[in-house]
Amino acid sequence: MKKILLKINAWLHLWLGLVSGIVVVILSITGCALVFEEEIKYSWLYSASPDSSEQTELLPPSVVYQKIKAEHPEKELESFWYYGHGKPIKIGINHGDTLMYVNPYNAQIIAEVDHEDFFHFMDEGHRHLWLPTDIGRQVTGWGTLMFFVITLSGLILWWPKRWNKRMVKQSFTINWKTKWKRINYDLHNVLGFYSLIIALVMAFTAMMMSFPWLRKTVVDLAGGYPRSPRNKTEEILKPETNANTLNAFAIADSIFYKVRHEIASVNKDAVIIHIPEEDEEVIYACTDMIDGSWRDLRFNRYTLELMPNNPKPMSEAKGGEWVSRANFGLHTGYIGGLTTKIIYFLASLICATLPITGFYVWWYKRKKKPTTAKRLKKPQLA
Numbered sequence: 254m255k256k257i258l259l260k261i262n263a264w265l266h267l268w269l270g271l272v273s274g275i276v277v278v279i280l281s282i283t284g285c286a287l288v289f290e291e292e293i294k295y296s297w298l299y300s301a302s303p304d305s306s307e308q309t310e311l312l313p314p315s316v317v318y319q320k321i322k323a324e325h326p327e328k329e330l331e332s333f334w335y336y337g338h339g340k341p342i343k344i345g346i347n348h349g350d351t352l353m354y355v356n357p358y359n360a361q362i363i364a365e366v367d368h369e370d371f372f373h374f375m376d377e378g379h380r381h382l383w384l385p386t387d388i389g390r391q392v393t394g395w396g397t398l399m400f401f402v403i404t405l406s407g408l409i410l411w412w413p414k415r416w417n418k419r420m421v422k423q424s425f426t427i428n429w430k431t432k433w434k435r436i437n438y439d440l441h442n443v444l445g446f447y448s449l450i451i452a453l454v455m456a457f458t459a460m461m462m463s464f465p466w467l468r469k470t471v472v473d474l475a476g477g478y479p480r481s482p483r484n485k486t487e488e489i490l491k492p493e494t495n496a497n498t499l500n501a502f503a504i505a506d507s508i509f510y511k512v513r514h515e516i517a518s519v520n521k522d523a524v525i526i527h528i529p530e531e532d533e534e535v536i537y538a539c540t541d542m543i544d545g546s547w548r549d550l551r552f553n554r555y556t557l558e559l560m561p562n563n564p565k566p567m568s569e570a571k572g573g574e575w576v577s578r579a580n581f582g583l584h585t586g587y588i589g590g591l592t593t594k595i596i597y598f599l600a601s602l603i604c605a606t607l608p609i610t611g612f613y614v615w616w617y618k619r620k621k622k623p624t625t626a627k628r629l630k631k632p633q634l635a
Contacts, residue, residue, distance in 0.1 A: 259409070266406040267615060269399045274608030276382065276396030281605035283379035284455070288586055288598045290372045295340040302339065303358040311335060311357045313509050314526050315502035317342060320360035321353070328353075330528065333505075337522040394463030400604075401456040404449060411446050434617050441610035444603045451600035458584035468577070476572025499557075501529050504536060507557050512540045512550065516559070518566040519543050529554065541566055544590060545582020 303309060314333045321330060321344070329347040336343070341354040341363050354363040381389025413420040424446070427439040445452075461468040472478065499507065505528050513521050517540040525539035534554045541548035546567050551560040564570070570578055582588035586597025 262406045262409050266403055266410060269403050269406075270608060270611050271615070273396045273399040273403070274612060276392060277400050277608050278605050279382060280379060280393060280397070280459075281601045283375045284601040285598055285605070286375040287372060287379060288594050288601070291336075292591075294372070295336050299341040299354040299363050300339060301341045301356040301358065301363060308358050309338075311338070311522060312360055314505040314528065317344075317355060317357075317360045318502065318528065321355065321362065324362075332528075333526045335522060335524050335526070337520065390463060394460065397456050397459045397463065401453065401460065404445075404452050404456065407445050408449060411442055437610050437613050437617075441607060441614055445607055448600040448603040448607075451597060452604050454583055455597070455601070455604075458580050461580055462584070468580075472573035472577050474573075475576045478574050478577070479571075501531070504529055504554065504557070508536060508538050508552055511557065512538050516550065517541055518568065535560060545585055545587025546578050 317333065318330055321328070328349065330344055330353075331347040332345040334343040334345075335357060338357075340357075342357045344353040344355055346353060350368050351365050352368055353365050355361065356363055377383055380386075380393065382392055383389070384392065411424060413424045423439075425443060427443050428435060461471060505526050509524065509526050512524050512526075517524070519541050520543040521540070523540070523542045525537075525542075527537055529536050536552040536554055538550045538552065539547050540550060548564050548566065550563055552558065553560060564574070564578070567575070567578060579588065586594040
């Protein structure tokens with residue numbers, strides 16, 4: 254029975270690998286390209302600094318809006334993404350294909366770039382392989398599921414038959430002094446083992462994004478979300494008179510100040526603010542953006558108070574809520590900052606090589622010629 258199970262495991266490892274190989278290579282390479290997007294964009298390409306040491310305050314959305322509109326009256330500025338001190342404000346333009354990066358201290362435009370930049374191109378490849386979204390997401394989802402099974406079956410294939418010195422050395426080290434065929438096998442076998450844990454985490458968290466039923470199951474098993482009964486305070490009561498209502502810019506500035514100084518618990522100067530439309534009664538903002546997690550907020554337009562049932566800080570999240578909100582950071586490596594990003598980059602790079610080295614392992618075995626020489630039989634004694 255054990256031999257049969259091992260044969261089934263080897264068969265699954267081979268054929269699932271051949272079927273999903275191209276998908277895994279693309280997802281791994283695009284994942285590598287996206288790991289350091291934030292550092293490249295906001296700390297290098299579009300870094301921002303104040304004009305003087307005395308200028309240390311971030312400009313509120315209304316001031317930034319007015320200064321940019323004075324130079325570009327044709328642009329409809331929609332959202333303001335503050336990344337904090339030393340980093341630009343990313344501004345989304347309504348009905349436009351460009352993003353604007355602005356100095357947060359003086360509102361000078363640093364760059365205006367096409368939304369379809371290199372990282373956006375990589376992101377589309379990573380999410381749906383540059384295919385139509387509905388089709389591409391299915392392909393990436395099931396391809397990732399196959400990779401998850403392949404990784405587990407690979408661990409079984411890697412497991413040494415005997416834990417003696419020779420077998421342990423072969424399982425944990427690459428012999429660079431032998432023939433290329435053996436080096437290729439070691440690259441597949443040994444590097445696959447070292448990237449195993451991160452590969453499983455990346456694959457499983459990706460599956461949670463792809464399959465709602467899996468995400469719900471995991472969250473429920475982890476304890477689910479805390480339940481808060483809905484009540485009448487969810488309703489937005491519009492005042493009878495507009496005499497005391499704030500305009501859109503005053504609302505944006507008030508929420509910008511309130512989020513940073515009263516609500517945010519970490520990375521307080523990083524916040525997303527929208528300039529509300531006239532008919533918007535619930536205003537969206539985002540804070541606590543750190544390590545791949547964030548906190549979505551909804552405000553009552555007329556009172557500027559938080560709506561009921563807004564999420565608590567990540568430090569207070571438990572069980573299923575923590576799993577759900579931490580999933581993106583676990584998938585991308587953001588969860589532990591720069592250190593885990595480097596680890597994830599290397600693991601993703603290894604994952605990109607595994608289908609290639611695995612294909613050559615199979616190809617070499619397929620091309621192997623059977624031995625024709627036969628042993629001579631000993632003469633029979635009369």
